[in-house]
Amino acid sequence: MGDILEVDVNGEESFFLNKRIICSYSGRLSKLFSKGAKESRNLKVIFHDFPGGSESFELMARFCYSNGTVEINFSNISLLHCAAHFMEMDNSVGKTHNLLEQTEKSLDEVRYWTMSELLVVLNRCQDLLPNAGSSGILERLLDSLVGRLALTSEPSPCPSTSSSDTSVVRFSSDSRSTESLKNSISRATWWFEDLSVLNPDLIEMVVNLMVSQKFDHATVSRFLFFYQKSKFVCAPTSHKKRKIIEIVINMLYLLDQSSISFKSLFGLLRVALNLNIGKSCRNRLENMIGSRMDQATLDNLLVPSPPGSNYLYDVNLILRFLKSFLSGGIHQVPLTRLQKVASLIDVYIAEVAPDPCLKPSKFVALIVALPDSARDSHDEIYHAMDMYLQVHGVLSAEEKIKVCCSLNYDKLSSEVCIHLAQNTKFPSKSVIQALLSQKSKLKSILHDTNQPKSPSNFKESDCKMKDDDSEQILLYAGKLNVISENERLRAHLQGMQWRVMELEKVCEKMQTQMTKIMKSRSPTSTRSLPRLCS
Structure with missing residues (x-):
C-alpha cells in the first residue's frame, strides 16, 4: 500500500x-x-x-x-x-x-x-x-506554418490594389490579364479559411510572426478582415466577439496603413462601437481612420450617436478623427488633402446642423477644427449656420454671437454678404462685420482699377480681377491684339469703377443706418459700437 x-x-x-x-x-x-x-x-x-x-x-x-x-x-x-x-x-x-x-x-x-x-x-x-x-512546441509549429505560407503565398501583384475598395482591378482589356490577377490573388489567400479555425490568441502570434518576416501587408490585412467576419458567425458571446475584434485592430495597427482597405476600417468601426471595446484599442482604430480622412465620404461620417445620447450623429467621433488627421502638425499635411477634408466637413456640418439637440459648442468645434487655410470660401459654412440658427431659435444673443464668431467674413462672397445683411436670424454684430468686410474688398478693387497696366509689362497674372458680381476676367496676353484690346479694357475698367463707387455709397449708407439702430436700442449709452468678432 x-x-x-x-x-x-x-x-x-x-x-x-x-x-x-x-x-x-x-x-x-x-x-x-x-x-x-x-x-x-x-x-x-x-x-x-x-x-x-x-x-x-x-x-x-x-x-x-x-x-x-x-x-x-x-x-x-x-x-x-x-x-x-x-x-x-x-x-x-x-x-x-x-x-x-x-x-x-x-x-x-x-x-x-x-x-x-x-x-x-x-x-x-x-x-x-x-x-x-513555455515548452517551445508552439514556437516550432508556428515557424513551420508561417514558413510554408511564405513559400506558397505571393504578394499583391499591384500595390494600388492593396488598399483599393474595388473588387476587380483590370490591368488591360485582355481577359487573360484579369484571369492571371484572379489566380494570383487566389494563390495569396488560399490559407485564409484554413487559419480561421485558430483562436484569437494564436492568430495574434501568427500575425506578429508574419510581420517580423516581412509578409505582404495587404494580404495580412485582408486575412484579418476575413478572420473577423468568419469568427463572428460562430462566436457565441459578446465577450468573445470583443476579444476577436480587439486583436484584429491591434494587429492592423502594426501594418502599413496604406495597405489597409479604408472602407473595411469603417465597417470594423461600426461593429466595434456596438461591443464597447477597450479605450486604447478604440483609439488605435480611430487614429487609423483619422489619418486618412481625405479618403472618407459623407456616408462614412454619418455614424449614429452612442446609446443614451439625444443627438443624432456622433459629432465627438468626427472631432477625434480630425484631431488624428492633424496630429502630425498642420504644416505636415499637404494643402490638397487639407482642402479635401475641409470640403467634406463642410458637407457634414450642413448635414448635422438641423439636429435640434446639437449644442452650439459642438457646432462651432466642427467649424474651427480645421485651420483657416483649409477653406478658400466660407459660403457653405454660412448656409449651414443659417440653418442651425433657424432650428435653434431659442439661443441667447450671446450664444448666437459665439456661433457667428467662427465665420470668416472676409471669405464670404458678395451674394452671401447681401443675404446675411438681410438675415434677421444673425445678430447685428455679424451684419456689421459682413458689411465692413465687403467695404474693404470694394476699396481694394477700386485701388486696383486705378492702376492700369501698360502694354509693355502686361502679364497674364495681372489680368485676374473681380467685379461686383464676383466674375473673373482672364486675358491671355499671347493671344490678344494689344492696341484694340487695351481700349476695350480701359472702357471696361471705367464702367467697373463707377459700379464700385455706387456700391460703396450703398454700403456706407447701410452702415450709418445700423449705427442709428444700435444707438436707438440704448439711448442713454454713449459707448461706441461693440467690438466685432475677430
Whole structure:
C-alpha cells in the first residue's frame, strides 16, 4: 500500500499509480518525494493546472507503464510534449529513453507533415496555453506554418490594389490579364479559411510572426478582415466577439496603413462601437481612420450617436478623427488633402446642423477644427449656420454671437454678404462685420482699377480681377491684339469703377443706418459700437 500514489488531475479525474514507477520517469515527482515519505500511509498529489487535463496525464502514465515506449503522432504529440515538459521527464531522471526527448525528435519531422496535420496539432495546442508556449512546441509549429505560407503565398501583384475598395482591378482589356490577377490573388489567400479555425490568441502570434518576416501587408490585412467576419458567425458571446475584434485592430495597427482597405476600417468601426471595446484599442482604430480622412465620404461620417445620447450623429467621433488627421502638425499635411477634408466637413456640418439637440459648442468645434487655410470660401459654412440658427431659435444673443464668431467674413462672397445683411436670424454684430468686410474688398478693387497696366509689362497674372458680381476676367496676353484690346479694357475698367463707387455709397449708407439702430436700442449709452468678432 505504501507504493500507491493518488493523483488528482485538475479535479477531472483521479489516478492511482505505483509511486516508484511514476517517479522513475518524472523529475517533478521525484524531487517532491526526495525527502522521503512514510511507506505506511497513502500519498496524494493534486494538480490544478496540468496541461491537457486527464487525457494528457493518462497518455503520460501509459508511457511510464510501457517501459518508456509510446506511439507518437500528430494527434497526440502536443499533449505528450506538454505533459513531459510539465512533469520534467528529461535526462535528469536518468532514463535512456525519456518522453521529452522522444517528442523533440518527432517535432524535428514537422517539415514533412501535411498542412492539415500541422493545423490539427496547432488546434490541440490552443487548449494547452500557456504550457504549450513555455515548452517551445508552439514556437516550432508556428515557424513551420508561417514558413510554408511564405513559400506558397505571393504578394499583391499591384500595390494600388492593396488598399483599393474595388473588387476587380483590370490591368488591360485582355481577359487573360484579369484571369492571371484572379489566380494570383487566389494563390495569396488560399490559407485564409484554413487559419480561421485558430483562436484569437494564436492568430495574434501568427500575425506578429508574419510581420517580423516581412509578409505582404495587404494580404495580412485582408486575412484579418476575413478572420473577423468568419469568427463572428460562430462566436457565441459578446465577450468573445470583443476579444476577436480587439486583436484584429491591434494587429492592423502594426501594418502599413496604406495597405489597409479604408472602407473595411469603417465597417470594423461600426461593429466595434456596438461591443464597447477597450479605450486604447478604440483609439488605435480611430487614429487609423483619422489619418486618412481625405479618403472618407459623407456616408462614412454619418455614424449614429452612442446609446443614451439625444443627438443624432456622433459629432465627438468626427472631432477625434480630425484631431488624428492633424496630429502630425498642420504644416505636415499637404494643402490638397487639407482642402479635401475641409470640403467634406463642410458637407457634414450642413448635414448635422438641423439636429435640434446639437449644442452650439459642438457646432462651432466642427467649424474651427480645421485651420483657416483649409477653406478658400466660407459660403457653405454660412448656409449651414443659417440653418442651425433657424432650428435653434431659442439661443441667447450671446450664444448666437459665439456661433457667428467662427465665420470668416472676409471669405464670404458678395451674394452671401447681401443675404446675411438681410438675415434677421444673425445678430447685428455679424451684419456689421459682413458689411465692413465687403467695404474693404470694394476699396481694394477700386485701388486696383486705378492702376492700369501698360502694354509693355502686361502679364497674364495681372489680368485676374473681380467685379461686383464676383466674375473673373482672364486675358491671355499671347493671344490678344494689344492696341484694340487695351481700349476695350480701359472702357471696361471705367464702367467697373463707377459700379464700385455706387456700391460703396450703398454700403456706407447701410452702415450709418445700423449705427442709428444700435444707438436707438440704448439711448442713454454713449459707448461706441461693440467690438466685432475677430
